[in-house]
Amino acid sequence: MRRCPRWTSRRGPRVRRPLALLGLTAPGGLPFLVPEVRLHYKAEAVRPKEEADFAAALPAPGCAAPSPRTTKRPRGPDA
Known part of the structure; x- marks a missing residue:
């Protein structure tokens, strides 16, 4: 069984994510x-700007964030 490569945060080793789910690509091709x-990185220094960014990133009430299993992601050459 092949293991998926994982990213581990240096700030908190319990924070991990498969590399394939770490980023996306914008319609223009910008990753x-x-x-x-x-x-996670912005949370190190909590300022009003970071609080506003966090509030803006939360899903609207009654709306769930898309599941990684159902979200189509572009496949790169190494996917």
Whole structure:
């Protein structure tokens, strides 16, 4: 059985995620980190801007965030 490579946060080793779920690609082709990972790094220094970013990233009441199992992700050459 092949193991999926994982990213582990240096700030908190209990925070892990499969590398395949670490980022997405914008319609124009620009890669970016998923919001959860960006917020994890921004949480180190909590300021009003970070609080606003966190509130904006939360799903609306009654709406769940898309499941990684149901979200289609672009496949790269090494996927």
